[in-house]
Amino acid sequence: MRATAESTLGAAQNARDTAVHTHARTDAVHSELQSLRNDIQRLQPATPPPDEHQVLTQLAVLRGTVEALRADLTAAATPDPPTPPTEAAAEETHEPAAVPDDFDDLLTLAAGIAYAHIICHRDHWDFLVAQSSRGQHFRLPTGVKEDHGLIQAEISGRTLIAALDALRAAQQDLAATPGTQKLARRIYERIGTALHKVDTDNADAHHQPGNDCPPVTRIIIDDRPPAELTAGN
Structure with missing residues (x-):
């Protein structure tokens, strides 16, 4: 789309430049025509009348030149239609990934937790x-904390809201690449x-005296082969 816009702007600029040049040529021809008429009027009393056929021929030539310049001016003032995008350009345009419609629910859940424990690679973290x-x-x-390239951090519910919104x-x-969208x-x-x-119904019971608090929410971004496959190797 950017290439199409730049092509259209370039064509419009060329049309304006051509129009200015054509205007100048038209003005020059008009000046020549007026000068010829003045010369004819000035010489008429002192010299014999010029050949009528010759004068008419010259006027016809000048008139034809003016009409041709006017046609060029009209064509230059009409910009060319924008070039439709090529198949290659169309293939480069990709639709955004479909976003799940649970966004509002996730914001509500994130707003209700104190913090979450996240484990991921440092590149994911960055x-x-x-x-x-x-x-x-x-x-x-x-x-x-970082250990063997894995990041462990405790992020607040508020920061999770910012993360969900940005992701x-x-x-x-x-404008994002497919890789960025997938990540x-x-x-x-x-x-x-x-x-x-997250259990949103028993938050108060978790912190009652004598009750063991359940583990905090854990976010793990670390896909690995199945355990049995790893053991077999």
Whole structure:
């Protein structure tokens, strides 16, 4: 689409330049015609009348030149229609990934948790922080740990809201590459899977004296082969 817009703007600029040049040529021909008429009027009293056929021929030639220039001017003032995008350009345009419609539910669930424990590769973590850090609710977690390339961090529910918002926007961004959209979708899904396991009905009971608090929400982005396949190798 950008190439089509640039092509259209270039064609419009060329049309304007041609129009200016044609205007100048038309003005020059009009000046020549007027000068010829003045010369004829000035010489008429002192010299014999010029050959009528010759004068008419010259006037016809000049008139034809003026009409041709007017036609060129009209054609130059009419911009060429935009060139339709080629098949290659159409193939480069990709639709945004379909975003699940549970966005509002996930925001509500994220708003209700104190924090979540996330485990992912440092590259996933860098992507998540880069996408979310522009959000109003993002807060960079403290005490982030790294071991063998895996990041372990505790992120607040508020930061999860910023992450969900940013990841959803990345999936819908037409300018984003397919890889960026898929990465954003995968992390978004993992956060959603973890949040859907939250028990929203017994939050008070979890902190009653004598009750063991259940583990906090865990978000794991680390797909691995099945355990039996690993053991067999």
